[in-house]
Amino acid sequence: MIKIKTREEIEIMRESALIVSRTLGMLAKEVKPGVSTLYLDKLAEDFIRAEGAIPGFLGLYDFPNTLCMSPNSQVVHGIPNKEPLKEGDIISIDCGAKKNGFYGDHAYTFAVGEIKAETQKLLDITKESLYVGIREFKVGNRVGDVGFAIQNFTEKHGYGVVRELVGHGLGKEMHEDPEMPNYGRRGRGKKFVEGMVVAIEPMTNLGTHKIRQHNDGWTITTLDNKPSAHFEHDVAIVNGKPELLSTFKYINDALGIETNEEDEFRANS
Template sequence: MKKYRGVFLKNEKEIGLLREANRIGAIILDVLGEHVRPGVKTIFFHELTMNLCKQFNVKPAFLGLYGFPYSLCCSVNEEIVHGFPSDRVLKEGDIVSFDVGVLYEGFYGDNARTFTVGTVSEKAQKLVDVTRESLMLGIEQARPGNNLNDVSRAIQEHAEAHGFGIVRRFVGHGIGRKLHEKPEVPNFVPHESAGLPLKAGMVIAIEPMVTEGSYEVDILDDNWTAVTKDRKLSAHFEHSIAITSDGPVILSLSD
């Protein structure tokens, strides 16, 4: 495995293993989404993820990582990321974000989606749609000849053009044999950064977290759950992608 400015460049075999890890994670997200409805306790999604990981013979990457106690992050409404599954019951009009990671043959998959619960407000639907669109626009810029700031700028400009905020406290990351590798992948353009030139062989997880109001964050008493400071809604989408000579390839797609 080669290194470029501290970033591990993956070869074809390694990208293949990362593709399979992410494919499995995407299938798990598909199944989770099928069970999103009013009346479901969010702890159900932890149990379902554990069972699906057993079926696919993979390990839930988040369980025990840095002390995190669940198999997935389950964040409802004002919760941005790292939310705990619990006895909280989903209600009509909620939005819920699932962040799922798996470990497959020594390589990690990492992807996230926000789902709507029943019929949601126009503002909530727009937030979810714009967050997903921001991710895809960022992915389009992840190609050799560009730099990391091109990815960040595409995400930030689209979200802010619609009046939404971009969370600064949490960013995307490289991914491979470790869940979190270099480089950090901000969803905004850091003023002090010239931007890392992108190179074929990089594999990164891009994950915009977009807020209805302020991008400022509070951490709850569980020392994990991040919520919007103004308690307005937040949405989260993530894909793991490989940067190739032909452009970006999304690894976290199900069949």
């Protein structure tokens, strides 16, 4: 059952989402060759707790850490470890936080030093597909409209759209209805209404869309071991339109990126 949020609840959720946004912004300055994902995980846990929140992933479904850290061919759910990042890697950092009873949850894929041009394009297209999907999250549209938009945009570039892993509703639970696939058919699925909040999160592979799960029960990699990218925002329907609760502003500031890609999804737009 879809749980509709009041304006007051949406503002509480915005606070949780922005804690995650600031966490990712802090980490953006720390992602570099020689740094371990376990070190980044500890930084994130300390930062989230200092913000008066609790890590949203730690212990959720028995996950052992604060961050899902998924380098290179790992799609999602990678477990932090002591292995240092290397020049040319990419790393998806998926982060959650819970404050005042509500979750924030979003993700960004970072370049570690200089990366290959084809890998950078994968990151760029996957992030752009996120906003392509968000535009369809509005009153009167349906789940399939978002999935179709993301899939159509991404597959035009020859990339594989992961089928088995999807976005989701968000609120007092990390995963609520509806599921939000990154593929689909227009006009299909549950209809969007005022007050819905979801996490939209394209997961795009440089090669095949097929994946496999590892024996640790968490780590997911591409079947052909080619790189995968993952970007995620928390979005509410306010006044019939999509409004971002999370932001990549802190990441952009840390990395010196100038962009207006989020402007159309702001409250005053």
